[in-house]
Amino acid sequence: MAADPDSHGKAATLARRRRLLSPHLCGGTGGREATRCPSSSFRPFQKLEGVGEACDGWTLPSGLQTWLSTFFACLHSSSCRLFFPEDPIKIVRGQGQYMYDEQGAEYIDCINNVAHVGHCHPLVVQAAHEQNQVLNTNSRYLHDNIVDFAQRLSETLPEKLCVFYFLNSGSEANDLALRLARQYTGHWDVVVLDHAYHGHLSSLIDISPYKFRDLDGQKEWVHVAPLPDTYRGLYREDHPNPAEAYASEVKRVVSSAQEQGRQIAAFFAESLPSVGGQIIPPAGYFPAVAEHIRKAGGVFVADEIQVGFGRVGKHFWAFQLQGEDFVPDIVTMGKSIGNGHPVACVATTQAVARAFEATGVEYFNTVSEGSREH
Numbered sequence: 207m208a209a210d211p212d213s214h215g216k217a218a219t220l221a222r223r224r225r226l227l228s229p230h231l232c233g234g235t236g237g238r239e240a241t242r243c244p245s246s247s248f249r250p251f252q253k254l255e256g257v258g259e260a261c262d263g264w265t266l267p268s269g270l271q272t273w274l275s276t277f278f279a280c281l282h283s284s285s286c287r288l289f290f291p292e293d294p295i296k297i298v299r300g301q302g303q304y305m306y307d308e309q310g311a312e313y314i315d316c317i318n319n320v321a322h323v324g325h326c327h328p329l330v331v332q333a334a335h336e337q338n339q340v341l342n343t344n345s346r347y348l349h350d351n352i353v354d355f356a357q358r359l360s361e362t363l364p365e366k367l368c369v370f371y372f373l374n375s376g377s378e379a380n381d382l383a384l385r386l387a388r389q390y391t392g393h394w395d396v397v398v399l400d401h402a403y404h405g406h407l408s409s410l411i412d413i414s415p416y417k418f419r420d421l422d423g424q425k426e427w428v429h430v431a432p433l434p435d436t437y438r439g440l441y442r443e444d445h446p447n448p449a450e451a452y453a454s455e456v457k458r459v460v461s462s463a464q465e466q467g468r469q470i471a472a473f474f475a476e477s478l479p480s481v482g483g484q485i486i487p488p489a490g491y492f493p494a495v496a497e498h499i500r501k502a503g504g505v506f507v508a509d510e511i512q513v514g515f516g517r518v519g520k521h522f523w524a525f526q527l528q529g530e531d532f533v534p535d536i537v538t539m540g541k542s543i544g545n546g547h548p549v550a551c552v553a554t555t556q557a558v559a560r561a562f563e564a565t566g567v568e569y570f571n572t573v574s575e576g577s578r579e580h
């Protein structure tokens with residue numbers, strides 16, 4: 207569906223698009239390793255001094271070389287990768303489930319996973335427009351909207367999760383969850399599932415095996431338990447009790463950490479590990495894990511940033527697939543919550559919030575909102 211570069215009138219547009227997007231091309235993925243340059247050669251907001259040098263040792267297709275050699279302004283870091291880097295799409299408009307490029311070509315959006323109720327949903331656009339005309343401020347004033355929103359969220363959650371903090375991104379939410387857990391438990395360490403991703407902040411790269419394995423490696427305070435994958439994992443569907451077996455693996459990881467003198471603050475998991483491969487944990491796994499973690503003095507953090515807000519089907523929250531009785535200590539939300547706008551949330555219990563307040567250090571967020579109890 208990409209625009210045809212040879213057809214009349216389109217070539218100039220494509221060239222313009224490439225001029226605008228071209229820094230990404232040296233950071234391309236999609237298995238086309240031959241077109242990739244070492245990303246360290248590119249610096250955001252810096253002039254690129256000689257493409258040949260930057261791409262030293264790599265073979266570029268001749269067409270790519272031609273326009274790369276004429277291009278020298280590098281305005282966007284190549285660490286920010288584009289879809290289809292060999293011929294990136296320039297999307298100028300979205301509506302419902304469709305996206306449109308500058309030529310008017312229509313794409314069904316199956317991959318931009320945040321526009322939960324569709325791109326530019328009229329109600330979302332109208333609400334944002336109306337609010338923009340009235341007020342945009344920080345959290346140091348009373349306002350009905352934030353309390354109403356917390357109230358509506360609380361109606362979807364178990365009663366115990368009744369304190370809400372609003373933030374700007376999923377990463378911020380998980381970072382705050384980490385702080386809450388540490389403050390509440392007085393412990394430092396975290397148990398995570400293999401292949402997990404919990405965000406791009408330094409604190410979250412540290413608890414994301416999907417990232418840290420390519421970087422500094424595993425920190426001494428991070429402990430990795432196997433993904434409860436009954437399709438390809440350690441214990442499969444033919445196991446008599448995969449939930450217990452995988453939960454015992456968490457117990458084993460906790461015990462081994464404790465033997466080294468470590469203390470567990472939290473177990474972090476996506477309620478349905480999506481980054482790890484859309485894994486549906488066997489029923490009963492989370493309650494059993496929570497028991498082991500709480501016995502070790504830690505809390506259970508359910509990352510619903512990717513899978514929350516009804517995305518798993520009949521349940522609003524993916525952790526509810528584990529039974530109506532299961533209640534995490536902290537739930538983090540993002541992505542769909544704002545239909546692509548920078549909103550995120552942490553929901554937790556009174557006990558955890560009280561411990562956080564006890565530090566005396568305020569929680570303040572310029573763009574989003576502070577905590578509100580309903």
Ligand SMILES: Cc1ncc(COP(=O)(O)O)c(C=O)c1O
Nearest residue numbers: 375376377403404405511512540
């Ligand atoms: C499971 C999960 N947690 C956290 C995050 C971080 O969210 P954000 O990109 O809004 O910071 C992501 C983002 O992809 C995610 O998939």
